Amino acid sequence: MVKSLKTRRDVLKSGALAGAGLATPVIFTGSSASAFTNEPTGATVTLGFNVPQTGPYADEGADELRAYELAVEHLNGGGDGGMISTFSSKTLDGTGILGKKVEYVTGDTQTKTDAARASARSMIEKDGAIMITGGSSSGPAIAVQALCQEAGVIFMAGLTHSNDTTGKDKKANGFRHFFNGYMSGAALAPVLAARYGADRVAYHLTADYTWGWTQEESIAAATEALGWSTIDKVRTPLASTDFSSYIAPVLNSGADVLILNHYGGNMVNSLTNAVEFGLREKEVNGRAFEIVVPLYSRLMAAGAGENVKGILGSTNWHWSLQDQGSKAFVQSFGTKYGFPPSQAAHTVYCQTLLYADAVNRAGSFNPCAVVEALEGFEFDGLGNGPTLYRAEDHQCFKDVLVVQGKENPENAFDLLEVVEITPVEQVTYDPEHPMFAGGALGECNPGA
Amino acid sequence: MDAILLQILNGLDKGSAYALIALGLTLIFGTLGVVNFAHGALFMLGAFCAVTLQRILTFSFETVDDSRTDFLGNPLKVETPYVEAWFGPQTGGAIIDWSVPLAILFAIPVMISIGFAMERGLIRHFYKRPHADQILVTFGLAIVLQEIVKYFFGANPIPTPAPESFRGALDFGILLGFDPNVIIYPYWRLVYFLFAMTIIGGVFAFLRYTTFGMVVRAGMADRETVGLLGIDIDRRFTVMFGIAAAVAGLAGVMYTPINAPNYHMGMDFLVLSFVVVVVGGMGSLPGAVLAGFLLGILESFASMNEVKAILPGIDQIIIYLVAIIILLTRPRGLMGRRGVMEE
Numbered sequence: 203m204v205k206s207l208k209t210r211r212d213v214l215k216s217g218a219l220a221g222a223g224l225a226t227p228v229i230f231t232g233s234s235a236s237a238f239t240n241e242p243t244g245a246t247v248t249l250g251f252n253v254p255q256t257g258p259y260a261d262e263g264a265d266e267l268r269a270y271e272l273a274v275e276h277l278n279g280g281g282d283g284g285m286i287s288t289f290s291s292k293t294l295d296g297t298g299i300l301g302k303k304v305e306y307v308t309g310d311t312q313t314k315t316d317a318a319r320a321s322a323r324s325m326i327e328k329d330g331a332i333m334i335t336g337g338s339s340s341g342p343a344i345a346v347q348a349l350c351q352e353a354g355v356i357f358m359a360g361l362t363h364s365n366d367t368t369g370k371d372k373k374a375n376g377f378r379h380f381f382n383g384y385m386s387g388a389a390l391a392p393v394l395a396a397r398y399g400a401d402r403v404a405y406h407l408t409a410d411y412t413w414g415w416t417q418e419e420s421i422a423a424a425t426e427a428l429g430w431s432t433i434d435k436v437r438t439p440l441a442s443t444d445f446s447s448y449i450a451p452v453l454n455s456g457a458d459v460l461i462l463n464h465y466g467g468n469m470v471n472s473l474t475n476a477v478e479f480g481l482r483e484k485e486v487n488g489r490a491f492e493i494v495v496p497l498y499s500r501l502m503a504a505g506a507g508e509n510v511k512g513i514l515g516s517t518n519w520h521w522s523l524q525d526q527g528s529k530a531f532v533q534s535f536g537t538k539y540g541f542p543p544s545q546a547a548h549t550v551y552c553q554t555l556l557y558a559d560a561v562n563r564a565g566s567f568n569p570c571a572v573v574e575a576l577e578g579f580e581f582d583g584l585g586n587g588p589t590l591y592r593a594e595d596h597q598c599f600k601d602v603l604v605v606q607g608k609e610n611p612e613n614a615f616d617l618l619e620v621v622e623i624t625p626v627e628q629v630t631y632d633p634e635h636p637m638f639a640g641g642a643l644g645e646c647n648p649g650a
Numbered sequence: 651m652d653a654i655l656l657q658i659l660n661g662l663d664k665g666s667a668y669a670l671i672a673l674g675l676t677l678i679f680g681t682l683g684v685v686n687f688a689h690g691a692l693f694m695l696g697a698f699c700a701v702t703l704q705r706i707l708t709f710s711f712e713t714v715d716d717s718r719t720d721f722l723g724n725p726l727k728v729e730t731p732y733v734e735a736w737f738g739p740q741t742g743g744a745i746i747d748w749s750v751p752l753a754i755l756f757a758i759p760v761m762i763s764i765g766f767a768m769e770r771g772l773i774r775h776f777y778k779r780p781h782a783d784q785i786l787v788t789f790g791l792a793i794v795l796q797e798i799v800k801y802f803f804g805a806n807p808i809p810t811p812a813p814e815s816f817r818g819a820l821d822f823g824i825l826l827g828f829d830p831n832v833i834i835y836p837y838w839r840l841v842y843f844l845f846a847m848t849i850i851g852g853v854f855a856f857l858r859y860t861t862f863g864m865v866v867r868a869g870m871a872d873r874e875t876v877g878l879l880g881i882d883i884d885r886r887f888t889v890m891f892g893i894a895a896a897v898a899g900l901a902g903v904m905y906t907p908i909n910a911p912n913y914h915m916g917m918d919f920l921v922l923s924f925v926v927v928v929v930g931g932m933g934s935l936p937g938a939v940l941a942g943f944l945l946g947i948l949e950s951f952a953s954m955n956e957v958k959a960i961l962p963g964i965d966q967i968i969i970y971l972v973a974i975i976i977l978l979t980r981p982r983g984l985m986g987r988r989g990v991m992e993e
Contacts, residue, residue, distance in 0.1 A: 439965065443918050447657060450660050454652065470809075478819065478908070505809060522721075
């Protein structure tokens, strides 16, 4: 009698291994034929634009999509070329990326983490996207960045301002051109101290999620370093629409500055409520009460109407800048769409060009080669002055704009005026700064 | 003390909105027996009536001003509203400034028509269907309506300020003997509260003192018997649907200066308003109003720092917590009647 070599335990073990193998998503396995995930083999290459097409940030998403389409047009040699002509790196020649015509697919993040991941996954698995870019909120951006790391594709972040995106949640395959909460604080605090005095008492109202927390921490630290004190930090639910019950306690708190760490609809409503409760006419200790909105968006400032006039904040870019890159982009975008681009549009346009250029310089679509090309890359001509893609955390370092709601707008788009361009040295921080510590880039993942 | 008074005042305007929406919901439920999840969308449509009127009043013609340039360096196209051209800048400007109160006149016929169309076109086909079907179809309708609004007006909030003379705030504290600037209440919120009380009083008076209202109340109590007396109760109920839609719409119109309207504002209020109806008691009109104000004020208290220091996050769950407590202790709600939703 021949005794079977397999025991019941062996069978279970091998079954479990086989099951795990089958359960591994197709994007994490790859075939032996390609060296990395979604290696382009034909005459075209596909990029995945993952933006909010529905939900509260849909208008920003729409503007991002316009900029992406413009970038693709320019990469393929169409239009006036936009910022390609002003970009300091000269590898882009209108013949696509590495000679392959650029095509794109779009996904809808709905400004929701799970929806953003699902649409990114679909673009990678079904459409063969080699790179994912987009986002208009930090929650989805961080989630999609982690997915791209696992899947082995590059993620070029869109509008995401949380410190965590290139802080504790940074990933080797992820890159951010947009500025962050720390930079807003570092740029804004000296202007606030100069304008309003160095002994102010601040009260924070903060949207209760990753972006709000890191911005609150950043602004409080930067203002306190200049002599301000923080009397209270109140978290408000993201779903809030009426902030009156949060604004009312500010009146008698002893604070003389209200800092609104709110974005989008939250910002419009909280600012409107604050103005409605007479905070802007109020005097505390003989000084005028002030309101600050650390992260401004022109698209959303429009929603707050008259209430933004005179209010200070920061922004990544503004269409009124007069450098050659900004002028070329505004000309190109404005001619095609009839209105100037938003900062969201600007950052995603830059990200697309930066990715394409990195591939050209690397001579390969391999994510690890692209990572190598982008790390420590110094460039100019994209509207923010000389910029560095820092190798340690994949964050861009460039000048930051301090802006103010314009008192006498000349047209519907003329809502903000630049009051100071804060030099990059003032907003640069150590990669191990406590606000950014706790994560690691890890190794780049080519997927296959 | 001043902080408590301030939060009571704050709760009043939020409570007014809850009460107005819940009143309409209860009217529809009490008359037609339909659970209308599209009611929040009616509130939103009302707000967009104000936006639409504002757009109509600021409808402009273009003139080219060669002395100025636009963002691309081309000659600037200056837009002048027709209203200002016809009536002069001062009168025209005043008409535009008063667009929100004027929108009340615009919204009443529009909202009643929308209410009729909704009831006749869709909801009446679901009278005899289970409540689950009604919820699904009305919720679907709400999504369709908000997507339509988003298509035409975009996703961002649209500023619709109150008239110049109502901007700013009343120093309530001085009236009550407090120091100046301690208890501040914006004028428009006061207007909203008084407006809500007028509408609520009007609806109650209509139901109480008119023959039409008497028939409707009789129909709510016993639809079959009223029908047997030869009264076309269905037609009266359709009118009530129109009135409920108008109430929600007017609540929306007047709310626009408080929160710049966006396509999603109806959904933000809908769930809370349903909780209000349940807490007040299904089918009870005074219950809906009472619970609306009660929950509005409790919500304001819950967002006080002193309260949040003891119970973190209480501001996010207070309404649901109260609903659970009320339903455990008084399953029919504060003023619910026996037999409603209990068959």
